[in-house]
Amino acid sequence: MTSSSTTPNTGQPGPGRRTVLAAGAGAGAAALTAGPLSATPAAATPGADTAAAKAPGVPRLGTGWQRYVQGPASRTVRPARALAPTGDVRNPDALLKPGGARTVLHRPQPTPAPRWPQGTTAQASSTHAGNNGNDGQPRTYDAANAVDGNPDTFWNDDTLGAFPDTLTITLPEPQELSGITVISNSDGVPTDFTVDVLAGDGWQTAATVADNDVIQRAVPFTAPVSTNQVRITVTGVQDTPRGAFTRINEVWPEPVEPVVAPSVTIDFGKVVVGYPRIRFTSASDNSPGVRLAFSETRQFLTDRSDFTRSDQAGGAGQGCDQFAVPAQGADWSDRKGFQSGDKVYADGLHGFRYLRVTLDALASDAPAAQPWGTVEIDAVSLDFTAYLGTPATYRGWFLCSDDDLNRYWYGAAYTNELVTDTFRQDDVDPRNAWTASLEGRLVLHDGAKRDRDPYVGDLAVSAPTLYLTHDDAAAAARNVLADLAEHQRADGWIPPASIASYTLALFDYPLWWVTCSWDYVLYTGDRTYAARYYPQLLKVLDVWYPSVTDDAGLLSKGLNNTGGYGDYAFLPRTGRITYYNVLYVQALTDAARLARLLGHEADAARWTARAATVKDAVNTHLWDDAAGAYLDSGTGAARHAQDGNALAVTAGVADADRAASALAHLDATTRRPYGNAFMDNDTIFDGASQRVYAFTSYPEIVARFEAGRADSALDQIRRTYGWMDTHDPGITNWEGIGPNGSLYEDAYTSMAHGWSTGVLPALTHHLLGARPTSPGYATWEVRPHPGDVAWAQGQLPTPHGPLRVAWENSGGTFHLTVVVPHGTRATIAVPGGRHLTVRAGNRQVWDGRHGRDATVGVVDGRVTISELPPGTHDFTARRDG
Template sequence: MTSSSASQSAAQPGPRRRTVMAAAGAGAVALSVGSPGTSPAAAVTSADAEAAAVSRPPRPGTGWQRYVQGPASRTVRPVRVLGSTGDVRNPPALLKPGGAATTLRRPQPSPAPRWPEGTTAEASSTHAGNNGNDGQPRTYDAANAIDGNPDTFWNDDTLAAFPDVLTITMPDARQLSGITVISNSDGVPTAFTVDAWVNDAWKTVATVTDNDVIQRAVPFAASVTTNRVRITVTAVQDTSRGAFTRINEVWPEPVEPVVAPSVTVDFGKVVVGYPRIRFTSASDNSPGVRVAFSETQQFLTERSDFTRSDQSGGAGRGTDQFAVPAKGADWTDHKGFQAGDKVYADGLHGFRYLRIALDALDSDAPAAQPWGTVAIDSVSLDFTAYVGTPGTYRGWFLCSDDDLNRYWYGAAYTNELVTDTFRQDDVDPRNAWSASLEGKLVLHDGAKRDRDPYVGDLAVSARTLYLTHDDTAAAARNVLADLADHQRADGWIPPASISSYTLPLFDYPLWWVTCSWDYVLYTGDRAYAAQYYPNLLKVLDTWYPSVTDEAGLLSKGLNNTGGYGDYAFLGRTGRITYYNALYVQALKDAAQLARLLGHSADATRWAQRADTVTEAINTHLWDAAAGAYLDSATGPARHAQDGNALAVTAGIADADRSASALAHLDGTTQLPYGNAFMDNDTLFDGASERVYAFTSYPEIEARFIAGRADSALDQIRRTYGWMDSHDPGITNWEGIGPDGSLYEDAYTSMAHGWSTGVLPALTHQLLGARPTSPGYATWEVRPNPGDVAWAQGQLPTPHGALRVSWQNTGNTFRLDVDVPDGTRATVALPVNGHRMTVRSRNRLLWDGRHASDGRASIVDGRVTIPGLAPGTYTFTARHTG
């Protein structure tokens, strides 16, 4: 799930990964050089490169294990020290527990300068006050900048309209040599001037540009005698919530900050869990440490890129706090206060980089002090998510393209990070906790945030789970069942537990339908289907008809749904192709579920409704001039990735329209980092530069389905290649913004389950294996090789392992299939049957014109062999001329 913010900032591009193939005993091995997301790679020799030309595919079941990213145990340690500041001795010792300690030292600071009694302050504008989480009023007026309390601040009310002016007036004139400006981390003035009232006129005494520090000493060119000082802010650091000025304190002297001693460690990839720091000793003044976390170096600062307390009152002001006892402590970061209402920690974090600083919040005194000495033995993490090791993978994938292998296992690891137990202290604080989910395994949307199970995200992340660790399929069932149990009286199903199950989304009840079918399709859990069939009836036959117009199309705005959002909180109303294409898919999936349970009348009704909606989409939402489906029937013409892709995958678009729509997306949305989800900016500024892997997944599938495997692979390589080769590496981002940036700055989740579609796409479409009826009772193998020379993999089924392996050369396509007991398979070879012969072992099945035994036939241009009983099969197709 994503938030509604549309702000982005450019990310620093990382080096592209260079890969070469090297021979190994088990097959081809990829060695990576220069990736910011991985540990240093081994050197590659020229002999290795030469061996690549003669390397052979790995044997089935071997070679893929090297790509697995999960930790070896639940205790995870950093892989390197990234850097340190201030007085830090022996930083590398943090990586070696039980040896010498890392020591941080900081002298006791002098008292802060104070303005004379009677000094006042006024501002050009002031943001209105409000109440904090404790119910107490918060004010943001100018007086906060001179009250001696750095926890309060002046906040302007102009939101990016400059200048912002703060004027400080003393009761009597005095000599000033400068001032110090202390600002809030999310309102730092980057450019400002300081004027003094001298000889009945304002005189500029200092100009500051390119400021990026919270405590800025501003010495004057020469001392002045004055009773008034004016600070004029002309620029501030932009944030995801806009640009505004926040000044916590102004001191009447220039005071250079004493650099807080800090050390930053790198865990090598995004991890999730409870940070743990072993302190061996400390000075006897309760020195504090502030621990900051970030998924990227770009947003690695003195505060975390995100903390849950930011959404629940900001008790920790962006860091987790701990006051170190003199005898030391083995501290595990859990949510709560260490001393009364002081020294707060947020608990679980998702991050790659961890920064420990000897520092403390002023509000935490005297329980924690920002000075003293602290000795640290080691840093680690108690990993809470699913631990994916080579031994736990029940499904795997491997092919001749090392990049694709890396993307598949990067997606698997991303999904492991969000497969976790629902715990009250660790979920989104915006009323997401639910007693009905507490203690259950779930699929959260992100490792860092929102940490709540959203059903739309399951449309991708649950498929990834079923194909890797299907023994934890309960994680998907728990979410689907819980949301159904909270169905509204009118049939609407909530998208998540957030906001006490009331977040109004228009599309997510449809995703509940499709995800419920997916769950039954992959697991065969008929009991779930029967138990929640009444919920299916209610959402499809009560709620969605209430938002259906005279043409049979869903129209957001009907039945008071104008304010409802969707997966990206987009401001779309009326007839939207995406909603209606998803509706068609949900109706078709529901019809299959109805047939499974013997409700033939419901199945027929839903199938007929799907046909009606399909016809209406093609009548009212097809843009013949553009050759693509409109995003919306009203407003400026634009064409969206979501609607056009789903129109193909749901079978709404025929072959001609599929080809045309995908060609339109080719010509209007291609970017170096994927395909944009809109072809222009009429919805919001920057829409044509934003990439969602969530909506890219159905487009990638659509390209495979439409016979455009090369373009599907190109899209995969651009989208996932960008994420893989840029910080933090390996994991899949929530969204990508202009120029490949983090689309919501520091708030962006860099390990998001809804972005893992590359994994099911490669397994189901490239390898070609997928279930066609519940529990894999029937399944098919329909490879789409593109430019890939070979692929192999295993799919876990309730009946045992389903194994597929193929090799594709210029003249021959060979396919090996293991059909588990209790299942039946269909094979559709990606060959032109009129120019190929097909054999199974030594038996001729197809002679280039017709079948020798009557079983093989040409279906959709492929030689297709249905009804394969359990056993092991080899098919070889060769050119006849």
């Protein structure tokens, strides 16, 4: 789910890419020669030690993939390195492992801050209105806060980035000043400002500051001056996710250079999630404070965390976690709460890569914690809370000849492991997301850092990723789907998540609940779930969505008071939207499959007919002949969105010609070095044509594979996931990518987000080609789309045991091995068209025109062999001549 502050590519085969029948690693024609339809005994299948697996350059089936696994070896995670310390720090590398040398941070006791004389006042050009803080207490932001001696309060302008902003300080009588010090808030640092003083008959400039990036800025004057008024004129500030504000906490009547706070930054090497732990061996006897700042990227690593839950709702940490170190030391685990009464607050669980440990304390925490003294530390670690994915836990795996694709697959798997965690009250999104019905249950959260709440739309990607890697944790998806169904509204609408006490109004997510319910049953075969929640399925499709359907049969946001409803990206679009309607077709089709599974044929027929009506209406009212693509909206400015055009292909709304045209349009208009943008222009908001969502890129990648454009699908994967893999923090998949490949919501962006892991199911289901076709893998197919990949192997976990696939590609020869578990039936569809000869072992099963028996034929232009029984089957396909 994009943030609810709470807020995808194409490519034709590039130069040098070869178009081939399939791909191969140079194995000879004798490869894969076991019998075809008479299977190898099932007891022999786990090893599947075929000739293909032994071909040059191809590892033995089931080996080699383990080295790509990213998860930690145990739940105690040690950092990888210590980065450059600041201030008085000894032995910073000692933090990396316990025992031996100790890291020591020291800071002398500071001198008292200079104060203005009593009676000093301050006025500002504008002041932000007061409000209640996250703790419910009233807050003021007026100019007087800058001279009240309390560094925890601040003046906040109210011009939303419009400059200049002025703060004028008036003394009761003239005083000689040699300069001032400006103490600013970390999310409102003035970068450019002048300081004027009233002298003689007018204002004189005493100092000018440019490119400031520090919170405590000493501003010496060129010469001492006697004055009773000082004016600070701000012309630039650091931009933040919340906007550009001037926020000045204090102004001191002397230039005071800051004493550099001793700090060490620790790099865990990749994003991790859990409870940080520090073993303090001793400290000075004044309760020296330690502040912890966390960030997923170095770009947003400051004295303040890139995100804390207390930023959203409650807590007194001011962007950091705090601890006051006792003289005897402590083995401290960072858990949510106050250490002493209402002082020294910590937020608890974090998702991060970088941790900055600083000897410092909030002024409001005195005397419980002091910003000076000496602290000795033995080691820092993390208690990892998420799914612990090790080579031993992977029940599905993937490997191919392209090392980058392997890295992206396992990076997605690790990303998903980070969001597979137990729902705990202290660790979830604080915006009324906690619910007793999920407490203690395994779920798929939205992100590791934020939003830590399970959103059903995200499950459309993260749940298949889970099923294909760790299906033993499939309950994480079921728990979420069942909980949302049980909170269905009386009118049939199903909430997107527990956030806002299940009231966050999204228009599209009830449709994702339908599709995700079908996916869960498809992968697991859990008929009990399907039967238990069938009444909710009926109600959402036959009561709520008809209430927002217009006379053309199209969903129209705005009907039934839904104009204010959001969607996955909180986009301001209403009326007939292609994305909503093609998603509706997909959901109706999936619901019909569930209905047939349960024997409800009349429901299945009704939903199938309705899907056909919506499909025809989309093609009639929302296709743009001029652009050769589907409009995003039937009203307003013409634009063409990735979500609607991609899902139109995958949901079967677009025929082959329209699919090719729509994908070509996305090629021409949305291609970026870091993926495909989710809009082709900026008419919906500024920068939309530069924003990439991997969430909506996933169906486009699938559409390209299914449209026979494997090379363009792989190109899109390499741009999208290659960008994320090679940019900080590396490995994990980002919530969104902004202009020029930036973090689309700056520090607030989640850099490990389950909805962005679509590369994993895309590579397994479409490059490797294996996927279920009926619940619980009772039937499944292998339909490879090799593109420029030479060979691929993989295993999919099923309720019947593992199924395995391996193929190779060499010139005009394609070799394929499938291992069929007991209790299932498989179909293979060989790439390369009908003009092939296909052999199963030494027997020819297709001669280019005819099949050996009724199980062999041509379907959708591919030679297809069906009804493969349990065992190992090997095939060789050649283009003769």
